[in-house]
Amino acid sequence: MPDPFDPFEPDNDAQPEPIDEEERAALLDDLADLAEFRAALEPRGFRGVVISCPDCEEDHFFGWSLLRENLEHILEHGEPRVHEPAYEPAVDHYVTWDYAKGFVDGVLEGEESGPLRDGWTSPAEAARRLRRALATRGLSEDEVAAVLSEGGLPPGDGAAPA
Numbered sequence: 001m002p003d004p005f006d007p008f009e010p011d012n013d014a015q016p017e018p019i020d021e022e023e024r025a026a027l028l029d030d031l032a033d034l035a036e037f038r039a040a041l042e043p044r045g046f047r048g049v050v051i052s053c054p055d056c057e058e059d060h061f062f063g064w065s066l067l068r069e070n071l072e073h074i075l076e077h078g079e080p081r082v083h084e085p086a087y088e089p090a091v092d093h094y095v096t097w098d099y100a101k102g103f104v105d106g107v108l109e110g111e112e113s114g115p116l117r118d119g120w121t122s123p124a125e126a127a128r129r130l131r132r133a134l135a136t137r138g139l140s141e142d143e144v145a146a147v148l149s150e151g152g153l154p155p156g157d158g159a160a161p162a
Contacts, residue, residue: 019078027075031068037100038064040107050094061089127153 019027037049048063062070074080095103127148134144148154 017078027071031071034068036104040104046095047093049097061094
């Protein structure tokens with residue numbers, strides 16, 4: 001007879017609830033995102049994603065393949081596998097989901113728009129160069145920020161131009 005208080009002993013009578021279409025679509029989106037994260041970050045030395053677990057309140061370090069397998073398992077079985085934190089992971093080799101998403105979005109934005117002008121590869125780079133040019137022409141920091149805002153560019157870090 002299974003011990004109802006042992007979280008690692010399977011309860012063969014309990015059937016997971018099937019995931020609904022919205023959850024299924026979200027998992028498929030996550031799998032697509034994960035493939036992009038891996039393609040962009042693995043060549044840069046990152047081994048996977050770190051996820052803060054709300055159940056055990058610890059960080060879980062998932063290699064790219066393990067996380068993909070876990071997401072596929074949820075799609076197939078409706079629940080995640082039992083998990084344990086990694087033993088002494090190299091934490092600098094893992095990124096959060098949000099970091100990976102932002103990184104890939106930035107890479108894709110640069111690829112879609114191509115160089116903005118004269119080798120400017122991102123709105124942040126354009127804002128940095130424009131900030132310097134406007135400041136050398138005597139505009140105050142507030143005036144520079146207003147021009148950048150009107151142009152739809154990020155305001156930058158507000159540091160004095162070089």
